Amino acid sequence: MVLNYVWIAFFLIGFVVGIIKAFLLGQTGLLSEMMTALFDAAKNGFEISLGLAGIMSLWLGIMKIGEKAGILNVFAKAVSPLFRTLFKDIPKDSPASGSVVMNLSATMLGLDNAATPLGLKAMNELQELNPVKDTATDAQVMFLVLNTAGLTLIPTSVIAMRQTIAMEQHVQNFNAADIFLPTLIATFIAFLSGMIIVAIVQRINLFKLPVIVFVCGFGALIALLHFSLSQMPADKLNQTIGAIGSCVILSVVILFMTAGLIKRQNVYDNFIEGAKEGFNVAVRIIPYLVAMLAAISIFRSSGCMDYIVNGIGHIVAMCGLRTEFVPALPVALMKPLSGSGARGLMVDVMRHYGVASFQGKLAAIIQGSTETTFYVIAVYFGSVQIKNTRQALACGLIADLIGLIAAIIVGYIFFAP
Secondary structure (H helix, E strand, O other), X not given: OHHHHHHHHHHHHHHHHHHHHHHOOOOOOHHHHHHHHHHHHHHHHHHHHHHHHHHHHHHHHHHHHHHHOOHHHHHXXXXXXXXXXXXXXXXXXXXXXXXXXXXXXXHHOOOHHHHHHHHHHHHXXXXXXXXXXXXXXXXXXXXXXXXXXXXXXXOHHHHHHHHHHHHHOOOOOOOHHHHHHHHHHHHHHHHHHHHHHHHHHHOOOOOOHHHHXXXXXXXXXXXXXXXXXXXXXXXXXXXXXXXXXXXXXXXXXXXXHHHHHHOOOOHHHHHHHHHHHHHHHHHHHHHHHHHHHXXXXXXXXXXXXXXXXXXXXXXXXXXXXXXXXXXXXHHHHHOOOOHHHHHHHHHHHHHHHOOOOHHHHHHHHHHHHOOOHHHHXXXXXXXXXXXXXXXXXXXXXXXXXXXXXXXXXXXXXXXXX
């Protein structure tokens, strides 16, 4: 419902400003420019979505190989000690425990198609343990916040969209995976923040071995990578980050295929089964992307987007801070409300400033660093008819804010203009 009002507001505000500029300020050509921008946006939205079909088919095919080979189960078993510590109220023999682990594991691996049904199943099983059916339990609040924080090891959809736009813009030697490490750092900080905030509220002792091993292990890996890269010149740094991201993704592909081979599965057929969904995913994105790009085109071509960005930039400059990050902020403002809306704004930033620009890279990092808080809460709590969400929304939004700040800082560290 919130997205409905936001979407209509983009059109109405842009139209009103355009009318005022055209008939009161004498900018008579503006309305024609807005009309052209509107139809161009629809065309661009379709082309970008269609361009995603091949890349999404490839990745979903690879993911299906890993899923059939049992990689998801192995990963879930590896992280289950951590989640048993965080969800202290779930009995060990409850099926909810396994569903929670499977859902969060699927989210980390970027298996969105598997994560949502697993999440709904986990929420229903948690609801069976709930003594007050219309009020969220501690376990449900923790589950929702960790979902909205959205720790994702590989931001596949963002990388795929960057590659598509780079081909459209004829960017030479472009590596769409160069945002892999910065996004991983930002999303880890957001996830860690959500976990700590809820633990404080629920008085969970995080000083336990599984939590310490997870945080220290992940933190040590990131620190090692940062220390190794910090002394490099900017151009070489970007190339190295891209190489690391590419190496990780290619290693995942080989790991999944090898696991499938060891289990004597028909890896090719598994790939085809998953790849079939790639086209469907790309087609499903078309109406959402066209809708948002159309609204944003009216809002931007009327000059309203510039008013907002310049206004925020002026305030930031008055505080003595750098302002290069400001054009990417609309993505962050939209992300808690709508994933498709934020995706549209990310594409708008990449098209306006260039996919290889600092603003384009930062928009991609922000898009990949957190989940859609209001949507996740509405879907998951709505599925079990919970009305009192307790601290879930506040904790989720605080984690989003910390994730945004982390994304901006990390963006400057790796891609400072």
